[in-house]
Amino acid sequence: MPRSSKLSIEQINLLDYGSSATKSLDQTMSGAITVRAYDPQVVDLIPEDLKDPLFVYKPTVPIENQAWVSWGDRIYATGKLAKLKRGDLSLHHLKQERIIPKSLAAIFPSLGDRRKATIAVVGQLPAGEWASRDELSRDLTQALKEFNTPLGVYKVKATVIFMPEGAGIVAYKEMNDPNFYDKSIASFIIGFRNLSALVVEGGVQSIIRSSKWGFSALVQDVSDHVKEQSVERLTPILSRAFNPPYRLESNVLLDRRPFFEITHARSGAKQVQEVDQLVAAAEAALERYLKSAIGWMQGVVNELSGSCDEVILSGGTAETLKRHFSKRWMQQFPLYSFHAELSLPTSLDDKELGVRLLDPYAALMCLSPSIFDAITV
Template structure:
């Protein structure tokens, strides 16, 4: 790795970024010895005039006042975009097209969290759907141009991109599984199901294929649910949280939280009608997902690796279906989420694992010997490992408890070389 020239060397950071449809998720650290930190921002973006950013409050946590000026265009990000400027997630836009302001915003947020100066060097890793990774050269060119100087709440920032990498969604889970298995991976299909889309790629002889992407993310289910109910908007950010809480049984009492009625009997009726709608929507969603997987899975695939928060949501259906098919399932590559990323659970699996992989690669290339783990082992242990009962589409069945198991001693040991 080349060192930054000049009298005062800019500090180096490793930034691994997942621009999800519901959250922009990132892991950042100073390299080599800094401890990783999680950066989270809501996914909304809004383009605004310069006069708009001049009036933004300079107080408060950085996540609530993020904006960037890029080439004379100004963008507000996250909670600020949603609450003050009616920003939207723009799920129909390619993630690549929104990448530049989001990357610049993440670098500014990293600067604030790590106490950096306005000049930084970055090892940048970005997760994109397989169908968008071919845009990586155009994105690199655009980022290099923008990094010469862009505006932020802390003034003009300049970034030296020491390293640049774009990886397909699911790559972090793949790299972790390859390392922990000693490279002996059976022919597998890795399936990442997030809020915006679902992606898949096949690994043969340890080599991943290019992969494909569909629109079968959680947003597909939410839009279908909203179309079958009254008084709801897909822009309501609490819908997903309530649907997840309602579980596989589509608990009507939980779904009452989405009712806009005032009378108790009307609220109860809303919950019951939403429960019926959600049961049907789950069934329709899973059938669509199963058709897509059948069309993409090849005959020699002997294992499926599922990851992503939406995959967890339909886990009962996935387990039941592939149990009948006789195909083993691996969940999230058996990765245990460290405490710093535990707030989002398995939604952080891919970005955490890719960050770990890239830091290991930098250590290998620079011959850096790391004496301790990059991430601290989780401190919260599951209360129980007994099976729990959930109701799937048509019948009641027992499925394993999905609480994380204790972390293996060898997990994230940084002296492990690839």
């Protein structure tokens, strides 16, 4: 039997492949953590594309704004560079098709001049891609062995670990709740693209499932009921309207003010009328969305073998619609929390990602000691 030897891990790259942003938490052996965020777009390229002046490396431009990666016969632009090439936001096909280029593009900036490195990659997969984890692990490990970037060729030896979205929050509960193994816990991650469920009964994962009820479903509903307002245009407006930085009266569903920014009429009665139509469409869409999303979550809870002891709601959409979920969920199921009461150190929130970093941060905190101490080959 071959002997095992300690694999000297130089850093951990924890990756969250969100539809609104790819988030990377990079931790070195010293414990220092760097947060990076990248636009989610990815676009396929051909070799001739790299001759375009757009792809000439510019030292004064942040590398994440000019990232492309290639391995084998595949070439992709990612982030802002892909956006300029009209990259796909990946709402209408499986994320797994874009996970490897997103991973490579998030990893090489953290390595800088270290063209050879030994790292651990921890990727958080949506429930819909969980079945592909073994294939993805193999393909990402292979791609990392040698890939090209604007900074040159990298050769990376990697241990790749995938975990389902929400597993970080659940791992945090396991470490901090003395009654964890006596509980049935349903963790729901409500993001932009999906609403996913991770259910743990007595410490054992029993349900991993995904649905279409992310924030994009609500935004699309509004877009379908108003004239000439795209999902891209409506998304930031609705986020601010549903979650303004000040308190709304309990009977007020949203803040009207952001809608004035996207009306076609720029002043007067016509603009007010247009805002009224947008607000009415948003309020009606919210009612339909909450009914569908909460109904789906209640259906998952009903599948548990016994009673559900705790529900955790997390993700960016859970925070955006927090007061609405609180009001409706309390009527359905009173035992719940947001983000398992976990908070993010302010030193890590320099990208203003807030609660969207909580699940990957919790995963990193729970996994890094064992990764740095115990990985063998």
